[in-house]
Amino acid sequence: MEHLIIPDLDPILKRYPDPNREHLIPLLQDVQEEQGYLSKESIGVISRHLEVSPAKIYGVATFYNQFRFSPLGRYHIMVCRGTACHVKGSANVLAAICSGLKIQPGETTRDGLFSLEVVACIGACGLAPLISVNGEYHAGVTPAKIKRILNSYRKREEIHANG
Amino acid sequence: MAQININGQTFPAKADQTVLDVCEQNGIEIPTLCHIKELMPSGACRMCVVEVEGAQNLVPSCSYPATDGMVIKTHSDRALQARKTIIELLQTNHPDDCLYCVRSGSCDLQELSQDYGVRQRRFANNSPEQHLDVSSPALERDPAKCILCGKCVRVCEEVMGVSAIDFAGRGSNATVSTPFNVGLNVSSCISCGQCISVCPTGALRESSSLKPVTNALKDPEKTVVVQHAPAVSVSLAEEFGLKPGLDVNGLLVAALRRLGFKYVFDTSFSADLTIMEEASELVHRVQNNGALPMFTSCSPGWIKYMEQSHPDMLDHLSSCKSPQQMMGALIKNVFAESYSLNPKDIYSVSVMPCTAKKFEAQRPEMGDGTGPDIDSVLTTRELARLIRAHGIAFDKLKPEVADTPFGERSGAGKIFGSSGGVIEAALRTAHYLITGTELNDPNLKMLRGSEGIREAVVDVQGLPVGVAVVSGVKHAEQLIQEVRDGRKDLHFIEVMTCPGGCINGGGQPLHHDPVRVKARAAALYKIDEGAPVRVSHANPEIQELYAEYLGEPLGEKSHHLLHTHYSARETQF
Ligand code: SF4
Ligand code: SF4
Ligand code: SF4
Ligand code: FES
Ligand code: FES
Numbered sequence: 001m002e003h004l005i006i007p008d009l010d011p012i013l014k015r016y017p018d019p020n021r022e023h024l025i026p027l028l029q030d031v032q033e034e035q036g037y038l039s040k041e042s043i044g045v046i047s048r049h050l051e052v053s054p055a056k057i058y059g060v061a062t063f064y065n066q067f068r069f070s071p072l073g074r075y076h077i078m079v080c081r082g083t084a085c086h087v088k089g090s091a092n093v094l095a096a097i098c099s100g101l102k103i104q105p106g107e108t109t110r111d112g113l114f115s116l117e118v119v120a121c122i123g124a125c126g127l128a129p130l131i132s133v134n135g136e137y138h139a140g141v142t143p144a145k146i147k148r149i150l151n152s153y154r155k156r157e158e159i160h161a162n163g
Numbered sequence: 164m165a166q167i168n169i170n171g172q173t174f175p176a177k178a179d180q181t182v183l184d185v186c187e188q189n190g191i192e193i194p195t196l197c198h199i200k201e202l203m204p205s206g207a208c209r210m211c212v213v214e215v216e217g218a219q220n221l222v223p224s225c226s227y228p229a230t231d232g233m234v235i236k237t238h239s240d241r242a243l244q245a246r247k248t249i250i251e252l253l254q255t256n257h258p259d260d261c262l263y264c265v266r267s268g269s270c271d272l273q274e275l276s277q278d279y280g281v282r283q284r285r286f287a288n289n290s291p292e293q294h295l296d297v298s299s300p301a302l303e304r305d306p307a308k309c310i311l312c313g314k315c316v317r318v319c320e321e322v323m324g325v326s327a328i329d330f331a332g333r334g335s336n337a338t339v340s341t342p343f344n345v346g347l348n349v350s351s352c353i354s355c356g357q358c359i360s361v362c363p364t365g366a367l368r369e370s371s372s373l374k375p376v377t378n379a380l381k382d383p384e385k386t387v388v389v390q391h392a393p394a395v396s397v398s399l400a401e402e403f404g405l406k407p408g409l410d411v412n413g414l415l416v417a418a419l420r421r422l423g424f425k426y427v428f429d430t431s432f433s434a435d436l437t438i439m440e441e442a443s444e445l446v447h448r449v450q451n452n453g454a455l456p457m458f459t460s461c462s463p464g465w466i467k468y469m470e471q472s473h474p475d476m477l478d479h480l481s482s483c484k485s486p487q488q489m490m491g492a493l494i495k496n497v498f499a500e501s502y503s504l505n506p507k508d509i510y511s512v513s514v515m516p517c518t519a520k521k522f523e524a525q526r527p528e529m530g531d532g533t534g535p536d537i538d539s540v541l542t543t544r545e546l547a548r549l550i551r552a553h554g555i556a557f558d559k560l561k562p563e564v565a566d567t568p569f570g571e572r573s574g575a576g577k578i579f580g581s582s583g584g585v586i587e588a589a590l591r592t593a594h595y596l597i598t599g600t601e602l603n604d605p606n607l608k609m610l611r612g613s614e615g616i617r618e619a620v621v622d623v624q625g626l627p628v629g630v631a632v633v634s635g636v637k638h639a640e641q642l643i644q645e646v647r648d649g650r651k652d653l654h655f656i657e658v659m660t661c662p663g664g665c666i667n668g669g670g671q672p673l674h675h676d677p678v679r680v681k682a683r684a685a686a687l688y689k690i691d692e693g694a695p696v697r698v699s700h701a702n703p704e705i706q707e708l709y710a711e712y713l714g715e716p717l718g719e720k721s722h723h724l725l726h727t728h729y730s731a732r733e734t735q736f
Contacts, residue, residue, distance in 0.1 A: 040343055040735055047736075053326030054351075054736040058342035062331040069343060 082121030298346025324637025356669015408682030413562020491536030542670025
């Protein structure tokens with residue numbers, strides 16, 4: 001899934017010409033915006049540019065929830081973990097998705113189909129607990145419903161693949 | 164001078180001392196978990212808290228400056244309770260694994276739990292499952308036992324200049340990790356094992372070779388041969404509670420025989436051989452416009468460092484194999500031939516102060532295609548475990564001598580174990596090769612010491628030879644840049660990965676203690692001073708080996724057995 005070529009980050013790096021550690025976070029944000037996630041290769045390039053070790057960069061990036069380390073899946077699931085959703089059982093919903101897809105938030109399934117992200121209140125608390133898949137909302141979800149929802153996207157993908 | 168009062172007694176304190184410094188100086192022990200003596204305090208663990216009169220909160224003594232008039236209680240109820248709570252919290256995420264743990268008996272967390280009377284688990288362990296990383300041939304990482312003290316991270320970055328690992332994640336998800344949690348084998352880790360030496364728990368440890376070695380010792384088909392590195396005989400004593408710096412060479416040989424090793428050889432012998440080849444290579448490079456300066460090549464962490472960080476400078480590395488690997492090649496070829504043994508029936512073990520030697524032994528070039536020259540590498544610590552497991556009362560043994568033909572060494576071969584020792588040994592021989600005479604004084608004291616970089620110009624019959632010693636791979640970076648920028652006055656540079664050299668290797672008795680390391684170095688130089696033969700080229704067994712088998716240094720046989728090559732190495736990081 002991951003591209004092994006060295007990503008062309010030159011246009012972004014040009015915005016931060018001097019190797020100053022303070023540029024690390026804005027630089028990571030720009031790269032994620034451009035590429036959707038932070039690849040190993042990107043972190044390698046940034047490391048050489050800023051003269052900061054990849055281990056340190058990875059450490060900083062994992063400190064913040066906003067960074068991803070795998071590309072988005074074709075279906076990107078956002079699970080609301082805001083207060084209202086929490087009260088209505090979003091923790092179980094999240095657990096059901098994690099075990100159903102065998103990934104953790106921030107990760108992408110091996111087949112590249114699904115990726116998962118945890119977000120704060122989406123602003124539709126009346127429909128709690130709430131998830132969104134590529135922008136489609138599913139309201140009042142339960143662990144049981146999760147199975148069906150995931151399967152419906154899998155089916156959609158099959159139909160798509162078969163033409 | 165400032166005066167501070169600790170537990171009712173008054174002590175003087177120097178300007179830059181911390182409360183912990185003053186306590187240590189005066190025999191008051193305060194537990195620490197995150198503090199590393201030579202580095203700036205990090206204040207991460209708060210294990211070292213003490214009560215300061217007038218201060219509202221307990222203060223961490225490792226980072227708190229000692230100022231005039233301070234009144235301190237190190238073991239007040241409040242301080243003790245705070246420490247106990249910290250221990251209980253650390254145990255929350257820790258497995259109850261002591262019975263099976265390699266660090267049981269030498270673990271700071273275990274010891275503190277005992278000292279502070281923690282007798283039950285206060286909080287249930289609900290830490291997420293963590294994966295053991297066994298990808299490296301040299302060391303294992305067991306995050307489940309990590310208490311996040313950060314010492315390994317700091318040693319790897321600040322002492323070694325490698326930064327293979329760092330903190331990742333946050334809060335209850337924090338771990339110490341390689342980037343993307345890749346295996347150490349594909350990371351920039353150079354296998355030095357310095358992180359193991361500072362880790363207070365069993366979270367970092369060498370990859371153990373005790374099983375395969377024990378199996379080989381039991382196998383009647385195998386002739387099991389062992390070599391021991393110069394630094395081992397001056398360090399092993401510490402594992403048995405004997406004085407740091409005591410040379411137990413004879414006991415070591417005796418113990419190895421008791422364990423069932425059929426032949427015991429001394430790596431200092433092949434260090435002499437390395438000197439013959441390396442000094443000749445230096446002379447050859449000088450006379451034939453080869454790449455200069457030449458860097459030594461006996462420290463495998465340094466080799467990996469060059470392969471991954473400076474692949475364009477690999478021609479500056481001496482092509483000599485390390486003493487371990489030279490001995491390995493001799494055993495499976497010369498020794499096998501003269502004892503009419505099939506190399507496949509020989510199991511060759513080495514005892515090393517170093518974890519990176521495990522990495523070196525499994526490099527594909529280090530064998531003749533049918534198998535590795537060295538089958539297993541044990542660290543000094545592993546050997547001590549083996550001796551204990553076999554019920555050998557080490558200090559009651561009678562000294563024995565090593566076997567021939569690879570058992571005799573010069574003093575030069577022995578000082579290989581200390582930073583500066585390789586270059587000192589090589590210069591003694593290079594002087595002889597160039598001038599036909601010995602150095603007036605074989606003691607090149609200006610090359611000894613513990614500074615990160617030491618330089619000298621040695622006069623070889625009017626020819627100024629510029630040499631440098633790098634103690635700790637981090638310091639090599641500066642010289643590499645200078646050479647890149649056109650510095651020309653240096654001919655020969657010794658680099659040892661670990662600060663202080665092999666005597667401070669990552670496989671040595673635990674507890675990072677500069678005093679012990681000094682004692683080990685002093686022991687090596689003392690052995691050299693008292694040695695009947697102090698230069699490699701005068702070692703009679705070396706002369707015999709060249710006369711009967713190898714021919715001459717850099718000759719065809721040497722080239723085949725004793726030299727190697729390097730290649731650029733892609734790490735994922
Ligand atoms: S690391 Fe220490 S406390 Fe943990 S299991 Fe090992 S010996 Fe016990
Ligand atoms: S073995 Fe050395 S290089 Fe590897 S992680 Fe430990 S300190 Fe760093
Ligand atoms: S691995 Fe050891 S040294 Fe490193 S943070 Fe964990 S406990 Fe500390
Ligand atoms: S808390 Fe989930 S939508 Fe507001
Ligand atoms: S030893 Fe002082 S804070 Fe850790």
